[in-house]
Amino acid sequence: MTRYKAIISYDGYNFAGFQRQPNARTVQEEIEKTLQRLNRGQAVTIHGAGRTDSGVHAYGQVIHFDLEGERNVEKLRFALDTQTAEDIDVIALEEVADDFHCRYAKHSKTYEFLVDIGRPKNPMMRHYATHYPYPLDFSRIEEAIGYLEGTHDFTGFTASGTAVENKVRTITAAKVRLDRERNFLIFTFTGNGFLYKQVRNMVGTLLKIGNNRMPIEQVERILDEKDRSLAGPTAAGNGLYLKEIIYEE
Amino acid sequence: MTRYKAIISYDGYNFAGFQRQPNARTVQEEIEKTLQRLNRGQAVTIHGAGRTDSGVHAYGQVIHFDLEGERNVEKLRFALDTQTAEDIDVIALEEVADDFHCRYAKHSKTYEFLVDIGRPKNPMMRHYATHYPYPLDFSRIEEAIGYLEGTHDFTGFTASGTAVENKVRTITAAKVRLDRERNFLIFTFTGNGFLYKQVRNMVGTLLKIGNNRMPIEQVERILDEKDRSLAGPTAAGNGLYLKEIIYEE
Structure with missing residues (x-):
């Protein structure tokens, strides 16, 4: 298992916020849908450093998630960026330590x-x-x-x-x-x-x-x-x- | 009959352009719908100085149109601005000469x-x-x-x-x-x-x-x-x- 940290930007207008919730379009759900496709259909959970509200935008939100095995980080960033909805951009991606947590790390x-x-x-x-x-x-x-x-x-x-x-x-x-x-x-x-x-x-x-x-x-x-x-x-x-x-x- | 000239701004993203066309949302149609309501249900035609294309924005488009009788221009501007869709703003409005034409005037x-x-x-x-x-x-x-x-x-x-x-x-x-x-x-x-x-x-x-x-x-x-x-x-x-x-x- 490898932990990845990504910096993302998004236009908050068409989102009910960052955090997943029933019957509403969220940033978390959009990214998790793409990651599931990139992970042979297996669900992936992402964590966000800031749980932005409905309509709130981001230039530098940070997320982290785990995937089995090792990937080329630039290929993974590119796939995630281009396959996720056009109002979300994945700007940067890197491998981090297994115990890094985007919300709890200082x-x-x-x-x-x-x-x-x-x-x-x-x-x-x-x-x-x-x-x-x-x-x-x-x-x-x-x-x-x-x-x-x-x-x-x-x-x-x-x-x-x-x-x-x-x-x-x-x-x-x-x-x-x-x-x-x-x-x-x-x-x-x-x-x-x-x-x-x-x-x-x-x-x-x-x-x-x-x-x-x-x-x-x-x-x-x-x-x-x-x-x-x-x-x-x-x-x-x-x-x-x-x-x-x-x-x- | 009084001729009015208005300066309008709009976000072109959700428009198929300025000029009215069948089965597409246009700036002309949105403003004409409001004017018809403000004119006791009688249709009003507007003319635009620049016929902007699909997706093109405006900060200072100029239009003109005719209405029967005389109106208070600030009240008319306010009604037109607030009753037209939120992606169009009516910034200014004034009475002009009957022969003014926003497209043909130099x-x-x-x-x-x-x-x-x-x-x-x-x-x-x-x-x-x-x-x-x-x-x-x-x-x-x-x-x-x-x-x-x-x-x-x-x-x-x-x-x-x-x-x-x-x-x-x-x-x-x-x-x-x-x-x-x-x-x-x-x-x-x-x-x-x-x-x-x-x-x-x-x-x-x-x-x-x-x-x-x-x-x-x-x-x-x-x-x-x-x-x-x-x-x-x-x-x-x-x-x-x-x-x-x-x-x-």
């Missing part, structure tokens, strides 16, 4: 969130950015996002009723920039792990602050009081990208 | 063509840029594109069997730039009119020259000899955008 993840602030909006981007046509004070967002960096209990920014007990995470970088040519606001968050809907709740809160409907210091209060109801709305999944995963050596 | 058009030169390609852009994963010498393209500016007979760059007799057109600007961050090559062509498939044939030829499979001077030869078989392949429609139309006063 890593940092980078998420990007794209906001189309153009008026009119760009119809080509309607599945690839969240449209926010309201006035925004960029300097307020820049100031507020600084409070998110560091090690905090992010309970106030996760969906209520999440099963995970420890909600302390570290965000090593939280940035926002304005692409004036394309009329996009681009948020980037890097950290050692993110809670369910955390990025989308942080973005929804930052937009509300930028729109002057919430004080800048509210970010600190949400972290301190761990109260989801103090935060802004959950931003739509169509603007979210799992950009990169970097494993510790 | 104007210049700007087309943009996006080439994704990234390896791996970007799955989010698969309907919005043409993927060209082969080596390209950017300086060769820059040099070749210069031959296209000016007034020429573009017979060699149009689809054979075109009905239009006069194939002399003026290109006032033909530019290419490299967006290194997004790994895109962006072509821009402005002129007083373009022949059927002209932009896609020019791009297909320029890419072949950039890939070193055709001499730079071939562009001049295609113009001189008016021979389509000397030009490169027609680039796919998914990278083409009708960007802007400017009317003479």
Whole structure:
């Protein structure tokens, strides 16, 4: 048995998310169907580092899976890439140690969130950015996002009723920039792990602050009081990208 | 009767093109359906300045149509925008003179063509840029594109069997730039009119020259000899955008 690690990208628009579920098209199922064909009809289970939600995109999702025997990795990558649906690309593939687990091996993840602030909006981007046509004070967002960096209990920014007990995470970088040519606001968050809907709740809160409907210091209060109801709305999944995963050596 | 001119944008992916045709979804039909509803069930015909092909996008297509009586233009724009399919946006609307015709009034058009030169390609852009994963010498393209500016007979760059007799057109600007961050090559062509498939044939030829499979001077030869078989392949429609139309006063 050999364990393989692959980096994949996908357009999340036509997926009900990464994780397999009944009666819905998922990234996991599409890749497992191809792997089964490449494995003489025997089922193969894949694991994903990030279980992206419905509509969420990926440039650098990481998966792992096991196959009997040894394969030429470039031939396997090519077969997997070309035989899987056109909205999934298999970018890289390598052999890894038998005990590597893409989700449990220590890593940092980078998420990007794209906001189309153009008026009119760009119809080509309607599945690839969240449209926010309201006035925004960029300097307020820049100031507020600084409070998110560091090690905090992010309970106030996760969906209520999440099963995970420890909600302390570290965000090593939280940035926002304005692409004036394309009329996009681009948020980037890097950290050692993110809670369910955390990025989308942080973005929804930052937009509300930028729109002057919430004080800048509210970010600190949400972290301190761990109260989801103090935060802004959950931003739509169509603007979210799992950009990169970097494993510790 | 009042004549209205509107600027519209659309995502061409799910359209068989602008112009109405049987058994296919078109931009014209979608807008005419909405206008008929807004016109107490009476059919309305729209005219488009550029009859974009299947898969081709628009940021600044111009249409015109007539309605009985007078309407508030912002209310009409809003109704048309929100009641038409989500892949079409109605950006602007104004009253114009009864004899204005969006296609025959003197104007210049700007087309943009996006080439994704990234390896791996970007799955989010698969309907919005043409993927060209082969080596390209950017300086060769820059040099070749210069031959296209000016007034020429573009017979060699149009689809054979075109009905239009006069194939002399003026290109006032033909530019290419490299967006290194997004790994895109962006072509821009402005002129007083373009022949059927002209932009896609020019791009297909320029890419072949950039890939070193055709001499730079071939562009001049295609113009001189008016021979389509000397030009490169027609680039796919998914990278083409009708960007802007400017009317003479």
